[in-house]
Amino acid sequence: MPAPILFVDDEEDLRLAAEQSFQLADLPVEVFGAADEALARISREYQGILVTDIRMSPMDGLALMARALEIDAEFPVILVTGHGDLDLAVRSMRDGAYDFIEKPFAPERLVETAKRALDKRRLTLENRALRAEISEGRNAEARLSGRSAVMQALRAQLRAVAQTDADALIVGETGTGKELAARAIHGMSARCDRPFVQINCAALPADLIESELFGHEAGAFPNAIRTRFGKFEHARGGTLFLDEIDTLPQPLQAKLLQVVEHRIVTRLGSNEVVPLDIRVLAASKRDLEHAAGAGEFRADLLYRLNVVTLRLPPLAERREDIPQLFAQFLEDVAARAQRDVAPPPGAVLRALAGRDWPGNVRELRNVAERYALGLDPELTRIATADGAGSLADHMAQHERALIVATLTAHAGSIKASYESLGLSRKAFYEKMRKHGLDRSTFRDEA
Numbered sequence: 001m002p003a004p005i006l007f008v009d010d011e012e013d014l015r016l017a018a019e020q021s022f023q024l025a026d027l028p029v030e031v032f033g034a035a036d037e038a039l040a041r042i043s044r045e046y047q048g049i050l051v052t053d054i055r056m057s058p059m060d061g062l063a064l065m066a067r068a069l070e071i072d073a074e075f076p077v078i079l080v081t082g083h084g085d086l087d088l089a090v091r092s093m094r095d096g097a098y099d100f101i102e103k104p105f106a107p108e109r110l111v112e113t114a115k116r117a118l119d120k121r122r123l124t125l126e127n128r129a130l131r132a133e134i135s136e137g138r139n140a141e142a143r144l145s146g147r148s149a150v151m152q153a154l155r156a157q158l159r160a161v162a163q164t165d166a167d168a169l170i171v172g173e174t175g176t177g178k179e180l181a182a183r184a185i186h187g188m189s190a191r192c193d194r195p196f197v198q199i200n201c202a203a204l205p206a207d208l209i210e211s212e213l214f215g216h217e218a219g220a221f222p223n224a225i226r227t228r229f230g231k232f233e234h235a236r237g238g239t240l241f242l243d244e245i246d247t248l249p250q251p252l253q254a255k256l257l258q259v260v261e262h263r264i265v266t267r268l269g270s271n272e273v274v275p276l277d278i279r280v281l282a283a284s285k286r287d288l289e290h291a292a293g294a295g296e297f298r299a300d301l302l303y304r305l306n307v308v309t310l311r312l313p314p315l316a317e318r319r320e321d322i323p324q325l326f327a328q329f330l331e332d333v334a335a336r337a338q339r340d341v342a343p344p345p346g347a348v349l350r351a352l353a354g355r356d357w358p359g360n361v362r363e364l365r366n367v368a369e370r371y372a373l374g375l376d377p378e379l380t381r382i383a384t385a386d387g388a389g390s391l392a393d394h395m396a397q398h399e400r401a402l403i404v405a406t407l408t409a410h411a412g413s414i415k416a417s418y419e420s421l422g423l424s425r426k427a428f429y430e431k432m433r434k435h436g437l438d439r440s441t442f443r444d445e446a
Contacts, residue, residue, distance in 0.1 A: 003048035004028040005114055006038045008064065009080065010056045018051070021107035027114065035059035042068050042075065047125060049076040049098070049117040051110075054088065062092060069096045074124050076117035080105070144180055145328060146321035148409065149420055150313045154181075161308050162188035167260065169305045170283040172312030175362030178283040179243065181310060186239040191279060194238030199231050202247040210252060211268055220269025232265045235278045245282040245305075246291055253298045260304050280305065315357040315364060320406035320420055323349045323398065325361065329368030341372045346397020347382045353405035400435040403428075412439050 007018045007029055015031040022029035028048075032038045036059060038050065050068055054061040065077045076098040081089040089100035098117050101109060144155060161168055162185045170178045179198065186196045204212055211221075215230030232240065242248075248256065259265055263276045282305045291297035315322065326344065334341040348371075357363055370376040371383075402421070410416035418428035432438070 003046055004030040005048050005118070006030055006032065006041055006050045006052075008032045008035055008038045008050070008052040008056070008061070010034070010053065014053070014080075017107070018110060021110055022114070024107075025111045025115075027111065027118075035061070035064040039064060039067055042071050044072045045125070046072075046075070047121060049078065049114065049121055051078045051080065051101075051114060053080045055082065062088075065092065065095075065097060076121050078113055078117055144177055144184060146318055146324065147420060147422070148313075148318035148321050149416070150318050151321060154310070154312065157310055158184050159188060161185055161310065164308075165189075165279055166307045167280045167305055168282075168308040168310055169288070169302075170281060170310045170312065171288070172283075172285065173314045173360055174285050174358075175360035176312035176314060177361055178285075178312055179241070181312060182239070182241040182243075182281045182283065185281060186241075186279075189239070189279070191238050195235055196239050196241065197231050197235035198241045198243060200243045202244040206249070209249070210255075213252070214255070214265055215267040217267050217269035220267070224269070227267070230265065230267065232259055232276060232278065233274060235276075237277055239279045239281060242280065242282040244284065246284045246286045246288060246297055250298065253301050257298065257301045257304060260301070315360045317409065319353050319409035320402065320417075322353050322364065322405055323402050325364055326352055326368055329365045330372050333369050333372040337372070339372075343398070344371070344379075345383050346401045348379050349398060349401035350404060351379065351382055353401060353408060396435070399431065400437070403431060403435065403437060407437070407439075414439070 005022055005027060007015065007022070009015050009018070009031075010033055012033070015033065019029055019031050030038075030041070035052065035056060038052070039059075042050065050064070052061040052064050056064075059067075061079055065079065068075050068077055073096065077096070079089050079092055079097050079100040080103060081100050082103050086102065089097070089102075093100070098120065099113050101113060144151065144158070146152075158181060168185065170181050172178050182198075183196060186192060199213065201209075211224075211228070211230065213230050213232060215228050215233055216224050218224055218226050242256075259276065260280050263278065264273045265276055266273055288297050288302050288306075292299040292302050326349065330341050330344065352364070352367070359366070367376060367379070371379045374380060403417070406417045406420055407413075410420065414425070414428065418425055421428070423431070
């Protein structure tokens with residue numbers, strides 16, 4: 001349901017008549033006797049529209065329209081005009097008014113004009129959301145950053161999968177970036193300008209989950225007043241992302257299998273089959289093959305979903321990426337907080353490379369936020385103790401920390417480490433000698 005129509009007029013009789021007309025047409029409305037009261041409700045995200053009289057005080061309808069268009073240049077404003085204001089209303093159309101209605105007006109004219117304006121507002125907001133979604137999806141691959149071999153291979157896999165329309169299963173521990181991977185596939189695919197609909201199966205209320213997914217007809221159950229599309233139908237033409245799919249109850253897994261296998265959905269309370277053009281991506285932090293073997297997940301659904309399986313590596317398997325990720329997160333915090341954050345000294349990066357990361361990249365990002373805001377006492381102490389020295393000293397510390405993290409990630413393999421860093425064997429050995437690193441002791445160094 002859209003947000004209420006904002007109707008502004010200083011004449012009480014007109015407010016009451018307009019309110020009744022909208023309510024009879026089943027359109028939500030809020031009426032105001034002064035412009036400033038309605039102005040406080042308007043924002044770029046507001047889903048409703050504004051209908052206002054021109055002749056009011058202290059702020060008239062034209063001033064109200066101008067203020068509303070300053071907030072959102074595409075906000076629909078319908079002007080209610082007296083006969084003498086007709087020329088003024090026509091000129092206002094050039095200044096951004098959606099339409100005008102001349103007094104006295106028929107209720108049908110008011111309602112029809114408002115409905116058209118609401119449709120325009122809905123399309124405007126949908127287009128904005130799609131543009132933001134496309135931008136986010138195309139940036140998602142870049143946010144799955146890292147120079148490690150496993151991340152380079154993952155990005156190549158994502159690009160390859162995006163060029164097909166195959167369903168895919170994304171597996172990985174908590175915090176490894178499964179949603180980012182799904183958005184990257186959508187953003188690089190031919191469906192990028194269509195909806196990306198995410199469903200967190202674990203967060204759906206048990207008594208509403210079926211209605212949320214499949215939709216319902218009016219009267220399908222108590223309080224089902226009107227027909228409602230489910231998430232599957234909202235994803236038509238685009239991508240459906242089922243996060244934490246392992247938490248879906250078994251009876252719904254059977255219904256989901258029909259959706260995935262036949263690309264059809266039937267709303268609750270209906271016998272009509274609705275065809276779907278969707279791509280299905282699913283994610284789980286559990287081993288679904290093990291869950292299927294234990295009878296906790298349908299094997300036939302698993303085999304239908306894992307046409308392609310993408311595994312997101314935990315941070316412990318790509319420790320050489322930690323310095324780059326940490327620096328990237330610090331830059332993000334600095335930009336949001338509008339403050340300068342000094343590059344972390346080598347001792348901090350060495351400490352981070354040696355930590356366990358059960359929360360993976362999400363946990364590292366949280367640590368970066370606390371460090372940037374001075375709320376991580378341990379890292380602040382390490383940074384303070386290691387803070388002295390020239391720029392060359394800090395660069396050397398950073399280089400040493402990166403080599404230590406790379407060696408740790410590759411269990412001391414020289415070949416895997418220098419290839420990951422894009423160095424020759426000779427250059428890598430020279431840097432190890434420069435920093436006093438030895439294969440037999442580097443784990444202690446980490």
